[in-house]
Every structure is written in structure tokens, then in C-alpha cells.
Amino acid sequence: MKSATYRxxxxxxxxxxxxxxxxxxxxxxPSMKFRKTAQEVTGSIAEIEETYLGGGRYIRTVYVxxxxxxxKYEKVQxxxxxxxxxxxxxxxxxxDPNNPTEVRTVDGDRNGGILLxxxxxxxxxxxxxPRVLRRKKKET
Numbered sequence: 001m002k003s004a005t006y007r008x009x010x011x012x013x014x015x016x017x018x019x020x021x022x023x024x025x026x027x028x029x030p031s032m033k034f035r036k037t038a039q040e041v042t043g044s045i046a047e048i049e050e051t052y053l054g055g056g057r058y059i060r061t062v063y064v065x066x067x068x069x070x071x072k073y074e075k076v077q078x079x080x081x082x083x084x085x086x087x088x089x090x091x092x093x094x095x096d097p098n099n100p101t102e103v104r105t106v107d108g109d110r111n112g113g114i115l116l117x118x119x120x121x122x123x124x125x126x127x128x129x130p131r132v133l134r135r136k137k138k139e140t
Contacts, residue, residue, distance in 0.1 A: 010127045017124030024116035031113070038094035040106065041066045045089045046075050066093055068100045078103045
């Protein structure tokens with residue numbers, strides 16, 4: 001690979017890796033703060049609303065029912081959807097005790113964070129590893 005092309009290729013992957021890792025931090029810090037104060041409750045999926053976007057794409061909005069401190073909350077919108085969710089399904093939920101209508105699933109944020117970390121580390125490795133190997137090759 002020519003030197004200029006090689007540098008561009010390597011630089012693009014290094015930038016992508018840094019971008020994904022920074023994005024992960026920006027997403028996970030508020031999530032970790034939420035988890036520190038969140039209360040776990042059991043709820044059920046009241047409704048899954050589908051909006052067709054065209055081209056075979058949908059947006060799915062999930063509404064849950066749960067009880068917190070003796071008060072029943074019905075059809076509270078949850079900003080997460082996972083394949084396989086079904087109406088009537090029981091879920092472990094995390095809620096903000098100061099604003100019980102802020103609802104997340106127990107595992108929801110972790111999956112995205114793990115994915116961004118993996119993509120970031122792989123991108124960095126693709127960008128950095130050839131540089132290291134090339135330097136070692138020049139030294140020998």
C-alpha cells in the first residue's frame with residue numbers, strides 16, 4: 001500500500017475508533033448517573049405502537065404499566081425497544097424516583113455501550129496495528 005493511502009486508511013480508522021469511544025462515554029455517563037438513583041420495579045408491556053416509515057422500516061414505541069410506591073402508572077412511554085418484545089410481557093424496569101415516568105429496562109443502556117466499545121476498540125486496532133507492524137518491519 002502506498003504511504004499516503006496507507007496513512008489515510010489508518011487515520012480514518014483511528015478517528016472512527018476515537019469517535020465511537022467518545023460517543024460511548026457521552027451516552028454512558030448520564031446512564032450511570034440514572035442507574036445510581038433509579039429504583040427497580042416490575043412492569044408489563046401495555047402496548048407496542050408501530051409507525052411505518054416506508055421501505056420496510058418501522059418505529060416502535062413501547063408503553064408500560066407498573067406500580068411504584070402504591071401508585072399505578074399506566075401506558076408510560078419507554079424510549080427503548082428490543083426485538084422480541086410482546087404486549088403483556090413482564091419486564092424489570094428502572095425508574096427515576098423523582099420522576100417515575102422516566103422508565104428504562106434494566107439491560108437497555110448496557111447493550112448499546114458494549115456495542116460502541118467493541119466497535120471503537122476494533123476500529124482503533126485496525127488503524128493502529130498496521131502502523132506498529134510497519135514500524136517493526138522497517139526496523140528489521
